[in-house]
Amino acid sequence: MCGIVGYIGSRPVLPVLLDGLSRLEYRxxxxxxxxxxxxxxxxxxxxxxxxxxxxxxLSEADLGDMPIRAGIGHTxxxxxxxxxxxxxxxxxxANGRVAVVHNGIIENYIELKxxxxxxxxxxxxxxxxxxxxxxxxxxYARDCAGDLMAAVRQTLAELxxxxxxxVLCADDPDRFIAARKDSPLVIGLGEDGHFIASxxxxxxxxxxxxxxxxxxxxxxIEKNQVRLFDALGxxxxxxxxxxxxxxxxxxxxxxxxFMMKEIxxxxxxxxxxxxxxxxxxxxxxxxxxxxxxLRQVCIVACGTAYHAGMVAKTVIxxxxxxxxxxxxxxxxxxxxPILDEETMVIIISQSGETLDTLAAMREARxxxxxxxxxxxxxxxxxxREADTVLYTAAGPEIAVASTKAYSTQxxxxxxxxxxxxxxxxxxxxxxxxxxxxxxxxxxxxxxxxLASQDEIQRFAASHFNAHSIFFMGRGLxxxxxxxxxxxxxxxxxxHSEAYPGGELKHGTIALIEPGTLVVCPLTxxxxxxxxxxxxxxxxxxxxxxxxILTPSCQRAxxxxxxxxxxxxxxARLAPVxxxxxTQLLAYYMSLNKGLDVDKPRNLAKSVTVE
Ligand code: F6R
Numbered sequence: 001m002c003g004i005v006g007y008i009g010s011r012p013v014l015p016v017l018l019d020g021l022s023r024l025e026y027r028x029x030x031x032x033x034x035x036x037x038x039x040x041x042x043x044x045x046x047x048x049x050x051x052x053x054x055x056x057x058l059s060e061a062d063l064g065d066m067p068i069r070a071g072i073g074h075t076x077x078x079x080x081x082x083x084x085x086x087x088x089x090x091x092x093x094a095n096g097r098v099a100v101v102h103n104g105i106i107e108n109y110i111e112l113k114x115x116x117x118x119x120x121x122x123x124x125x126x127x128x129x130x131x132x133x134x135x136x137x138x139x140y141a142r143d144c145a146g147d148l149m150a151a152v153r154q155t156l157a158e159l160x161x162x163x164x165x166x167v168l169c170a171d172d173p174d175r176f177i178a179a180r181k182d183s184p185l186v187i188g189l190g191e192d193g194h195f196i197a198s199x200x201x202x203x204x205x206x207x208x209x210x211x212x213x214x215x216x217x218x219x220x221i222e223k224n225q226v227r228l229f230d231a232l233g234x235x236x237x238x239x240x241x242x243x244x245x246x247x248x249x250x251x252x253x254x255x256x257x258f259m260m261k262e263i264x265x266x267x268x269x270x271x272x273x274x275x276x277x278x279x280x281x282x283x284x285x286x287x288x289x290x291x292x293x294l295r296q297v298c299i300v301a302c303g304t305a306y307h308a309g310m311v312a313k314t315v316i317x318x319x320x321x322x323x324x325x326x327x328x329x330x331x332x333x334x335x336x337p338i339l340d341e342e343t344m345v346i347i348i349s350q351s352g353e354t355l356d357t358l359a360a361m362r363e364a365r366x367x368x369x370x371x372x373x374x375x376x377x378x379x380x381x382x383x384r385e386a387d388t389v390l391y392t393a394a395g396p397e398i399a400v401a402s403t404k405a406y407s408t409q410x411x412x413x414x415x416x417x418x419x420x421x422x423x424x425x426x427x428x429x430x431x432x433x434x435x436x437x438x439x440x441x442x443x444x445x446x447x448x449x450l451a452s453q454d455e456i457q458r459f460a461a462s463h464f465n466a467h468s469i470f471f472m473g474r475g476l477x478x479x480x481x482x483x484x485x486x487x488x489x490x491x492x493x494x495h496s497e498a499y500p501g502g503e504l505k506h507g508t509i510a511l512i513e514p515g516t517l518v519v520c521p522l523t524x525x526x527x528x529x530x531x532x533x534x535x536x537x538x539x540x541x542x543x544x545x546x547x548i549l550t551p552s553c554q555r556a557x558x559x560x561x562x563x564x565x566x567x568x569x570x571a572r573l574a575p576v577x578x579x580x581x582t583q584l585l586a587y588y589m590s591l592n593k594g595l596d597v598d599k600p601r602n603l604a605k606s607v608t609v610e
Contacts (some may be wrong), residue, residue, distance in 0.1 A: 001077045001604035002089075002103040003027050004185065006176055006200055009193010009223050014058060016206065017073040020195070021051055021249065025204040025260065026398040028604030029075035030083035035090035035099035036071030037173045038063070042099045046088035050073070070176055070223075072166035072196075074101035077604050080109070081126030090168075092128040093137030094122055097170045100136065102129040103198055104162035104183035112158065131436060132159070135581035136167055146170045153233060156218070162355065166196055178219040184353045184606070187211040187219055187226055189240055189538060194221050196202060199353075199606065200243055200377070201396045208243040212379040214368025220240035241379055250396045257597045259399035259491070263583050264450060266407045267443035270576065272393035273408040274439055277415050281433050285419050288388050289370050294424075295342035296367065297324040300332050300360045302607070304402040304486065305348040308409035308481035311575045312346070315414060318572070319421040332360040337367070345369035346416065350397055351606040361385060374412045376405055390416065392598040399598045400605045401491050403583045406483060407446075410576045414439055442576050445567040449580045455564055456581050460545065460588030463517055464492070470511075470518045470543075471498040471582075472534060474527040480575045481521060484582030489523040491600045492589035501527075501534035514542030519582070522553040523566065523574035535559045548581050550574060 003024030006571070007016040017034050032054045033046025047053040074089035081087040082427035090099040106112070109128035112135065121134045132155060142152035148169045156163075162182035169176075178185055178196045188195035188203035188210055190492060197203045200210060213219060216231035228236040255261035277285050297316055299309035306328055313324040326339065339345065345364040349357045352375040361382060365371055373386035376394045383389045392408035418435055421427040427435070432450075463469075469488060471481035478500045499508055512518070517540050521581070522531055535545055536559060547560035551568045569577045590597045 001027050001606050003029065003075040003198045003202065004072070004101050004103055004164055004166050004196060006070075006072040006101075006178065006221065007193060008174075008176060008221055009190060011192055013068040013071045017071050018051070018055060019205050020197055021073050021075055021532070022123060023205065024075050025051060025110045026197060026400065026598060027077070027198070028400060028599060029074065029077050030506070031076045031085070031088035032074065032571060033076075033088045033090055034058070034071055035092070035101070035168055037069045037128055037170070039169060040170060040173065041064045042092065042096060042168055042170045043270040043472070044090055044092060044099060046085055046090065048083050048085050048088060069173055070168065072099065072101045072168050072176060079105060081610040083368050087125045087127050089125065089129060091133045091156070093133045095137065098133050098137040098140065099168040100129060100133040101166045102132060103164040104181075105164065106131060106159055107161035108159070124478060132165065132399070140169065146171060148175075148177060149218070152177045152218060155601045157179075159164070164198060164291075165443055175220050175222045178213065178221060180213045180217065181215050182358070187213060187221065189226065195225050196221060200245065201398065202248050204243070204245060209240045209241050210243055211238055214384070229522065245396055249507045250398060257399065257587070259401055259587055259597050262397055262399055262404045263580060263587065265395065266580060267403045267446040267450070269392075269394045269404040269408045270411045270446060271443040274409045274415070276391070276393050276484045277412075278436055278440070281436055283415060283419055283422070283436070285415060286388050286390060288416070288419060289345055290370055290420065291342045291370055292422060293342050294322055294344060295340070297322055297344045297346060298337065298339055298364070299324060299326045299346045299348065300329050300357065300364065301330045301348040302354050302407045304483060305350060305357075306407060307479060307483035307486065308406055308413060308518060309348055310482060311410055311476060312413035312417065314476050314479060315417045315572060316420065319417050319466070320424055320426050322420070324422070327360070329354065329355040329360040333363045338365075339364060339367045339369045341370070343369045345371050347371060347373040347382055347386060348409050348413075349382050350376045350394070350402055350409070352377045352382040353358050354607050356607070358382055372416070374416070375410055376408065398484040400603050401487055402587065406579060407576055411439065411442070414573065435586065436490075438570050438573055442569070442573060445569055445577045446580060448567045449577060452564070453584050456584040457588050459562060460592055461584055464589045464592035466494055466517050468495040468511065469518065470504075471496065471520075472501050472504060472518055473498075473521045474501045474531055475524045476575055477521040477524055477527070477531075477578070480578055484519065484521070487583055488588040488589060490603060491586050491595065491597055492593060493595065493601070494589060501531050504534065505537055509538065509541065512538050512541040512543050514541045517546065518543045519546045519548065519585070520556075520560070521548045521578045521582070522556045523550045523569070523578050524571050526571070528553045528556050532556050532559055546576055
């Protein structure tokens with residue numbers, strides 16, 4: 001989704017902006033642009049397409065010798081108006097005095113545009129953002145006697161919706177302004193200047209000291225200082241955060257794609273997530289405020305994180321005998337969910353910035369739920385607003401397709417399930433200790449799966465032309481199948497559906513024809529005989545079966561056309577290990593089709609609009 005960068009300082013400004021933008025590419029975008037202060041005017045360059053097109057346009061522009069003092073940049077993921085040069089950010093006020101980059105949606109932009117047109121403003125784009133540039137300029141000249149900060153504050157008071165903003169003003173060349181509400185924005189503190197960016201990885205090439213902006217805060221960024229103010233204009237003092245991730249963590253390190261690198265990081269990421277919360281064989285979680293009379297658990301998330309929640313539902317219900325509902329965050333607010341102070345709400349989010357999930361969390365709090373968030377990005381909005389945070393230790397996830405984040409979300413949710421089972425006396429200390437031992441064996445099993453990745457590579461090489469691929473499983477294998485299917489469709493663009501083994505024959509089996517590939521995770525010995533029957537049903541219609549099997553389900557191998565053997569993982573923990581071959585399958589299908597694995601079409605990494 002849209003990304004923002006900004007810099008003021010003594011380094012060459014354009015390379016800093018372009019480096020930041022290239023680190024934001026992973027969020028998904030369709031155009032890019034920069035605005036920079038040169039002499040006493042703002043210059044602008046923006047292009048539809050990839051960053052390379054912007055770089056090309058800049059290299060062809062006559063930039064003269066005058067130093068560039070500050071700049072803001074943007075990658076756009078179109079919402080209002082198609083991808084085009086005109087709709088790309090930055091947007092300028094009519095006289096060229098004010099330039100703005102924006103992430104989010106200005107919901108009342110139509111009324112504001114009508115008002116601005118009546119004031120004589122001419123619009124050059126179809127975006128919601130352009131109103132901000134005109135409004136700041138109008139207030140600057142008409143109402144605020146040339147006080148940029150006051151003009152921005154007056155503008156923000158008129159905006160409805162969400163925004164992260166960078167504002168540059170030609171009359172005020174020694175600073176720029178940053179502001180946020182419901183869209184992430186961080187400030188980077190450097191030795192020779194200061195930065196803003198939509199997320200921390202974009203800053204890692206420059207600094208690891210960051211200030212995370214809170215909602216409705218405004219910052220004035222200058223070469224030698226950063227001043228932060230709350231919505232009422234009162235100065236805010238905040239200690240910077242020292243980010244632990246280093247810049248190499250956000251680089252490919254010899255892998256062809258981030259996705260592959262991140263799949264290969266799963267053993268490390270799972271190990272780190274577990275060991276962060278386990279001390280000498282016992283659980284050491286942040287104090288989770290479980291309601292005294294726990295009536296239900298409600299897990300809320302989107303996409304891959306939702307699928308991690310599906311696995312957690314089965315595990316928690318089996319171990320704790322407490323009902324668990326799993327809700328898609330974008331639906332949660334609109335179906336009048338039943339929650340109260342006896343409900344534990346667990347929010348799962350890699351980025352901690354997904355707007356639907358954030359909004360659902362706020363609604364859950366309003367309704368009295370206790371909030372535990374399982375989040376990867378330290379200091380993200382969800383992490384800051386939750387009652388308790390359990391951090392996963394995936395490190396920066398750059399590929400749009402989530403892989404190691406899912407594995408670590410599962411690892412964290414097992415810990416939560418064991419914690420609850422212990423509290424409810426459903427498990428003894430010894431039983432928890434045994435489960436912890438099994439969990440700690442998972443990274444070595446993931447290593448073993450990765451060592452056989454060429455089997456999946458070969459399989460993908462002969463099936464990447466498939467039009468449609470089904471995933472079928474029962475119990476935890478169904479929850480896993482949902483994630484496997486999402487991964488495949490998002491990066492290979494192959495139509496795919498995930499079904500519980502017994503459900504296909506209630507309609508969808510009509511789509512099975514000779515040669516249709518059906519992938520079956522088979523890790524639940526208690527369900528394997530039923531799955532064998534379901535496999536026979538689709539095989540009778542000509543389907544081709546790839547089984548992903550644990551040794552305890554070995555007897556299903558006879559009905560499979562191809563088999564990938566997993567290590568001997570306990571059934572309850574199997575999703576952590578069984579997901580990896582399905583991620584590899586999606587990866588190699590995409591690679592064979594010559595697609596952009598890390599940045600699939602239409603998708604954004606951090607979904608900060610509803
Ligand atoms: C799929 C994927 C998405 C995210 C979803 C939630 O590979 O990455 O489905 O899982 O957008 O994102 P977070 O976890 O950041 O809230």
